[in-house]
Amino acid sequence: MSSTTEIKSLHRSPESFVGTSVTINGWVRTLRSKKSFGFIEINDGSFFKGIQVVFEDNLDNFEEIGSFGVGSALSITGEVVESPGSGQSIEIKATSVTLVGASSSDYKLQKKRHSFEFLRTIAHFRPRTNTFSAVFRIRSLVAHAIHTFFQERNFVYLHSPIITASDAEGAGEMFRVTTLDLMNTPTAEHGVDFSQDFFGRETSLTVSGQLSAEAYALAFNKVYTFGPTFRAENSNTSRHASEFWMIEPEIAFADLQDDIKLTDDMMKFIVSYVLEKAPEEMEFFNKFIDKTLLERLTTFVNTPSEHLTYTKAVEILQGSSKKFEYPVEWGQDLQTEHERFLAEEYVKGPVFITDYPKDIKAFYMRLNDDQKTVAAMDMLVPGVGEIVGGSQREERYDVLLERMQALGLSAEDYWWYLELRKYGGTPHAGFGLGFERAVMYVTGMENIRDVIPFPRTPKSADF
RNA sequence: UCCGGAGUAGCUCAGCUGGUUAGAGCAGCGGACUGUUAAUCCGCGUGUCGGGGGUUCAAGUCCCUCCUCCGGAGCCA
Numbered sequence: 336m337s338s339t340t341e342i343k344s345l346h347r348s349p350e351s352f353v354g355t356s357v358t359i360n361g362w363v364r365t366l367r368s369k370k371s372f373g374f375i376e377i378n379d380g381s382f383f384k385g386i387q388v389v390f391e392d393n394l395d396n397f398e399e400i401g402s403f404g405v406g407s408a409l410s411i412t413g414e415v416v417e418s419p420g421s422g423q424s425i426e427i428k429a430t431s432v433t434l435v436g437a438s439s440s441d442y443k444l445q446k447k448r449h450s451f452e453f454l455r456t457i458a459h460f461r462p463r464t465n466t467f468s469a470v471f472r473i474r475s476l477v478a479h480a481i482h483t484f485f486q487e488r489n490f491v492y493l494h495s496p497i498i499t500a501s502d503a504e505g506a507g508e509m510f511r512v513t514t515l516d517l518m519n520t521p522t523a524e525h526g527v528d529f530s531q532d533f534f535g536r537e538t539s540l541t542v543s544g545q546l547s548a549e550a551y552a553l554a555f556n557k558v559y560t561f562g563p564t565f566r567a568e569n570s571n572t573s574r575h576a577s578e579f580w581m582i583e584p585e586i587a588f589a590d591l592q593d594d595i596k597l598t599d600d601m602m603k604f605i606v607s608y609v610l611e612k613a614p615e616e617m618e619f620f621n622k623f624i625d626k627t628l629l630e631r632l633t634t635f636v637n638t639p640s641e642h643l644t645y646t647k648a649v650e651i652l653q654g655s656s657k658k659f660e661y662p663v664e665w666g667q668d669l670q671t672e673h674e675r676f677l678a679e680e681y682v683k684g685p686v687f688i689t690d691y692p693k694d695i696k697a698f699y700m701r702l703n704d705d706q707k708t709v710a711a712m713d714m715l716v717p718g719v720g721e722i723v724g725g726s727q728r729e730e731r732y733d734v735l736l737e738r739m740q741a742l743g744l745s746a747e748d749y750w751w752y753l754e755l756r757k758y759g760g761t762p763h764a765g766f767g768l769g770f771e772r773a774v775m776y777v778t779g780m781e782n783i784r785d786v787i788p789f790p791r792t793p794k795s796a797d798f
Numbered sequence: 799u800c801c802g803g804a805g806u807a808g809c810u811c812a813g814c815u816g817g818u819u820a821g822a823g824c825a826g827c828g829g830a831c832u833g834u835u836a837a838u839c840c841g842c843g844u845g846u847c848g849g850g851g852g853u854u855c856a857a858g859u860c861c862c863u864c865c866u867c868c869g870g871a872g873c874c875a
Contacts, residue, residue: 371832543875
């Protein structure tokens, strides 16, 4: 195949291409043909914008070109010229237009506006639309930003296992992994005999890599995981998916304040990175998806984040004149309406809530000196809500064991996790960032299904 | 899972207190047009009215049930 030019490079330095001949490969977005000439807008996926191609009746397949449908794959060679039209600075005057892959008139992606709901039903075509082209380029950039952030700070990227032994994580319903014949399962005294299963025990898809990350943080000091996680919860919301990606850093010799600092630095790095690398996409989101997006993101990057303790947050909520559906009471978890009020109305920006009552938080979170709260933190952002959840981990063997016993957890199941506290344990902390929620925050997209290429949610695993 | 809303043409939607041949815009197709930008102008076609059951002389419209989707809540990231 002859060398091709990416449309992105045409847009980034148009002057340098004027007068030269280029070949581009891409898909037809719109095609308008007239009696003796016509226009093709073609997009190759390299850039948010496509390029306009002019074809005239001196081409031997002029008639045929006029009949190419939206979605056709074309290879076009031509001269880059300054455009006499007002919509673009340059265009390509075609010397050859070759049909690589035909489309047809029943192509589902029409040259008109479509609802996101409809586009979800044609998930294989939606990356060819402006919005999803931008979304998934940003998603890729956010992933790169995350790796860059941690690698630059000498964190080790840990691949935590995707198949895990069950009952060792305790973060929601899990998808079972088995090779047993479901029509004829071997049974033991108390149900299915998992000793005959592939791994000789009951296994599931991971719901969190945190426990693995803790072990590795106590060897490498600074690690992060970044991979898929699975929750079999019957959650039907715009913020939950059954399969999603999570970033879970873990740092040793560190406390909750270090953890918060890391979270804040990371989030600001991601936002700055995307604003710098994808200005066209971000302007598009600001114009068509959320008109306050750029203002919100630049404010976030340039403003120190707010911190509130849970206790203080409860006081604020109780003292506000706002009427809540659920009453606010110390000891109760904050409801979505409370979190939204704090982030969207009280702080008007991202806010860290720390030191929650121990009874509403996980067993591994470090007990504070007041014996009532734990060193936990949630980062709440306007629009998305909880985007990060983290904590300083309980490093004291006896305190951890006591806490597990109080919650009825088996020390046997967590034997290696407990051993980390017996041999060279240190104060350490970490957090989990929902990758898709970060993408939603950065793009302004409101439904998690629209920031995942092929989303898995309850009752939906098409494609 | 709970609460609320919706499902009618390829898409977005209208269709009144049941009434006989179910509508519009857009997309598509055909034609016109020397510079379009979601082009414009003229012409053309399009339906298991989400599935099943029921009430009725008659159901897109009323009732029951199931399914799916959307918004909110819970669970969380």
